[in-house]
Amino acid sequence: MLGFQKQSGVGNIKLKNGVLMPELGLGTWKGDEAGLLAQTVKTAIDLGYRHIDCATYYRNQREIGRALKEVAVPRKDLFIVSKIFQNNHRPERVAPALDEILDELQLDYLDLLLMHWPYALSPDMGHMGFSTSDLDPVPIMDTWRAMEILVESGKVRAIGVSNFNKSILQKMLPQCRVVPAVNQVEVHPYNPEHELVAFCEISGIAVTAYCPLGGFRVDVMGDATVQAIAKAHKCTPAQVLLSWLIARGIAAIPKSTSSARLAQNLQMVPLSLDDMQSLGRITTRQRKVDPSRDTPELKWIFHESEAECPLI
Ligand SMILES: NC(=O)c1ccc[n+]([C@@H]2O[C@H](COP(=O)([O-])OP(=O)(O)OC[C@H]3O[C@@H](n4cnc5c(N)ncnc54)[C@H](OP(=O)(O)O)[C@@H]3O)[C@@H](O)[C@H]2O)c1
DSSP: OOSSEEOTTTOEEEOTTSOEEESBEEEOTTOOGGGOHHHHHHHHHHHTOOEEEOOGGGTOHHHHHHHHHTOSSOGGGOEEEEEEOGGGOSHHHHHHHHHHHHHHHTOSOBSEEEEOOSSEEOTTOOSSOOOGGGEEOOOHHHHHHHHHHHHHHTSBSOEEEESOOHHHHHHHGGGOSSOOSEEEEEOBTTBOOHHHHHHHHHHTOEEEEESTTOTTTOOGGGOHHHHHHHHHHTSOHHHHHHHHHHHTTOEEOOOOSOHHHHHHTTOOOOOOHHHHHHHHTOOOOOOSOOGGGTOGGGHHHHOTTTOOOSOO
């Protein structure tokens, strides 16, 4: 039996602890071009978005917080996610990191707090650029146990992880008092994560897809199969990609600064079994995000065969 359930028709995924996560959310990374972010967040909420994906790393939470103060939708109807940056993995830094996030967002609690990456950086690291010498040997479970305590504090309704591969989760789960509610990872047809998604499903971990449209680096919207399905349904490639994720029971957090595209991304299309199978058979493989491009020591995150996770 699944630890989380897809709700029919209500657009939510029920997390293992009963908390409802809207299946379509707004991404906010690099959503601040020309100071547009506050307006984007307000427009998105007006259009019906209730799930906002934030992170300390994005350095724009104050602007998001100001926008959240100005919307008519009550706090209890929003699902606000943020992430602990890698320089805050030492256990004594986890609770203050959450307090800083809440201060920036001007909120009393988060709906979901994620460990952004399964590796730590030295506490004095800034947010941009790091080298091998900045890696900090903090075991993942030390950070996770500090996050588990936060659930009891009432300042977070659920905790989860991001960029965790199957082998890390397999080692981690037997040691958890609180199983991660969510694993946020890159998912689109060029990085479909069939095995990881299946493992999360049987483990009761909901999956959220980041870069669901491939971001700026991966041209999955231009893929011939995606384009052909979009043409047949008279919709856009973005709608095909998002509908494919939602049909797989995966939440998606596309980012857009255009109100027309924000509205479009909320409209799912009913894909047939044939469409789903065609999208599942795409063989091109490409990731937008991979920290091992700059830091080869982090190959173990997305290239499991090359090395084991050094610190659990
Ligand atoms: N956990 C992690 O490590 C991690 C990593 C990366 C991202 N994320 C999260 O995931 C979110 C989404 O990822 P992302 O922003 O990299 O990529 P994305 O959402 O896949 O793609 C965003 C790009 O697609 C365009 N776009 C949006 N809707 C469109 C549509 N209907 N038709 C055509 N183009 C469209 C946007 O341009 P316009 O703005 O001009 O519409 C933007 O250039 C981020 O914002 C962030 O919140 C998390």
